[in-house]
Amino acid sequence: MPQPSSLTKGERTRQTIIDAAHTLIVEQGYAGTSMRQISERAGLALGGIYNHFPNKEAIFVEVIISKHPFHQVLPLLQAAPGDTVEEFVRNAAKRMIAELGRRPDFIKLIFVELVEFEGRDLPRMFQVIFPQVLPLVQRFQSHEGELRPIDPFILFRAFLGLFISYYMTELLLAGIPAALKPENSFDSFVEIFLHGVIAAKDN
């Protein structure tokens, strides 16, 4: 019975494999995940996988490319509303952290990439991701007058680093006594970044 789907069966199975591999690689890393685990989670026989991918590494290259956090986060950031740079930064940061919170495995995929694919596919990843970053940099550039004279690409790096590390430490602190964790960390991070980049008002 042909399902009312524009996708062919093979394409759907291929996506199932990618999804299964994705959740496994996030939980266990690349070397820690076996083809048998993938086939099991995908509801497929071991041999069947090789109709869709030539080998294990090809699966994970596809996982990292298609599931890369930047695909979801960057457009979200770029579309953040805000006429002033302050509004823009606040909204962009809020969006990013909300998205990271919704998908906690985003960050871990980057780590797996760094740990197990460094020097192999990392340059390729960046060729895919980097062009998407540029429009966001321009978004900073458009507020040039309101900002300190800092290279907009550095602005972007600082922005990303600050809020990714906010999210990371927030994760780490999950196992720490709550008494030590201050409230409103998020707002403080926004404050630090805003004051760090906004030009002093001369009036």
Place this chain on the structure above:
Amino acid sequence: MPQPSSLTKGERTRQTIIDAAHTLIVEQGYAGTSMRQISERAGLALGGIYNHFPNKEAIFVEVIISKHPFHQVLPLLQAAPGDTVEEFVRNAAKRMIAELGRRPDFIKLIFVELVEFEGRDLPRMFQVIFPQVLPLVQRFQSHEGELRPIDPFILFRAFLGLFISYYMTELLLAGIPAALKPENSFDSFVEIFLHGVIAAKDN
């Protein structure tokens, strides 16, 4: 009679194993490193390792505890000179990035920890590391008057995040066309952080 000043043979071998495992785990991750690789690099027969460690995981727990970057970085930061907060931040950041540059494997060990030991030994790690962080937070606290009213622990998180991510992106950008990389990134990062945290001078 055991010499109190010199290490016993077993202790020396144990350290050799830890060192070998450390370099391998940084290069390949935990699951990607085999006991045979460790034994080979340590110049030891495969079976000999088990005179010093009960199993593979015990080795890596020891690696992560004894080689954790914070052991080296935190004291360095705490001892950073500077009477004003500006001098302190600048020197501390400089020291940290210099140390990270000298030992590029520091960061990767944290990634391996996060990817492959998450939820297992991470709480224990933090029990070891966290007490070392507190004196550094106090270092920020001592400059309270010069700073915006931000929780000092958040200050510390922002500081670490900003400069670790400076270092990370600097690494990533190694594969990117040099034309896109602005000069003096480091100083810009320091500027952003300083302006972000220093109270506005009222004069």
Place this chain on the structure above:
DNA sequence: TGAAAAAAAACGAACGTTCGTTACTATTGT
């Protein structure tokens, strides 16, 4: 001190298991 006894450490083969991959056959989708 120095030989004997004990303990620790190193060895290398072998264990059972799991790994990624392949070959081949059966089934399915279009």
Place this chain on the structure above:
DNA sequence: ACAATAGTAACGAACGTTCGTTTTTTTTCA
């Protein structure tokens, strides 16, 4: 129909670990 997709079984290699044994280091006691 026939290509695409699924399943089954098997391959050799590598995995972590254990084994009995030998070698080296440390301790004991004259």
